[in-house]
Amino acid sequence: MSIWKRLTRIFRSRTNRDAGDIEALKEKLDESYRSQLALLQQVRRGVADVATSRKRVELQITQLNQQGAQLDAAARTAVANGNDDAARAALTRKVTLDKAVADLTAQHAGLKTEEDRLEDSARQIQVQIEQFRLRKDTLSARHTAAAARSEINSATTGISSQMGEVGQAVKAAEQRTRELEAHADAVDELVREGIITGPGHDPHSTEAFDEQFDSLSSTTDVDRQLDALKSGISTGDEHGQDKV
Template sequence: MSIMKRMSLIMKSKANKALDRAEDPRETLDYSYQRQLELLTKVRRGVADVATSRKRLELQLAQLQQQADKLQSQAEKAIAVDREDLAREALTRKAGLAQQITDLQAQHAALQAEEEKLVLAQQRLQAKVEAFRTRKETIKATYTAAEAQTRIGEAVSGIGEEMGDVGLAIQRAEDKTAQMQARAGAIDELLASGALDDPLAVGGGDDIARELEALSAGSDVDAEIARLKGLGAGSAPGQLGAADPLAKPHVEGEGAR
């Protein structure tokens, strides 16, 4: 398949999907019903036009028939007064009217048959339109109920578009909260284990400062050990252990004061 054909197919599929989302079956049904009503109106207008033509022919036939009857009466009166020539003329004119009457009667019969067909078609179409209207309203009511039920179900289950956005927001908030809790717990563990010093704590600082403090503490320990050794050398055996470690060292000249 060529690139142009693929692009055309993709565009058509996307357009079809967009139209499917935008289409409302209720609006489509109402539009179809409106078109059927327009068609029914045209059929009724056609029936009215044919009936009007038929009525006009009937009036013409009635006028021609009156003229023929009048000519017949005139011919009879002319014969009565021995005017055969006038009677002949009247009957000749009557014969011409008779031909017109025959033609109009044929047209009238054709129009009447056409009118009957149109009336029957109108009745059938009207019955179909009424049936479609009933079915349309039933489908619309069913669709509306199904749409409402779907929206309620989506709202309850949270799978709707709006509720889905709310659910995603809640999920993101919960994820961030869990991440912050985990970070806080990890920091507490590192502080407790000493792996992460508190910069505000006493004795806190960088590595060099801690190393200097360790050296200073080691020197103090060595000085204390030397002092204790000195005390042990100047005392009698057994007195070192009895000596009060908290006793103040003797300072020469203290008794004089």
């Protein structure tokens, strides 16, 4: 295994492990966000319950005030008629209702205070949740961008390495192509000079052309050796004539 492949495997292993850790963190953040939303809903339900109780108390206070007004009117009528006992009874019931109204008014004030406190808590929680959501989404976006950039860098590095190997192959192909072109140019020149016959003259096969080209160098060697023999014989004859 090459060093590059080892480094690539190590890098991918670490990247996968880091990606797993990030995904686990994102899941925890999402779970925390859901928990905060559930808390907000719980606080809002509390606000609604307190508001309902407050309105119920308001209704009771209104009803008791109406009854107190009726008792007051009855007491006035009894006094006008000279019936003090009836007036006293009406006023006694009115005093009892007034105490109940006072108690309900105190409860109403407490409920209103609790309602305001819960509403303020709900607003604060909502602001915190919104800030948390923005940070969570920003982190997720940054992670996505970082992962994409890492993939691009990895791909770019891989492409650069592969291009180096491809470059070597291209150089070898270019070298081989130049050799073939030189071979073809040499053959074309020999055909033009009539030293060998082109392959197009053989309607059945190109073997004759290949044999002519292969035998060209050997034929030249034979001619050279024959010239050398003739030269040697000629030189020997001349020496023999001198001796005579």
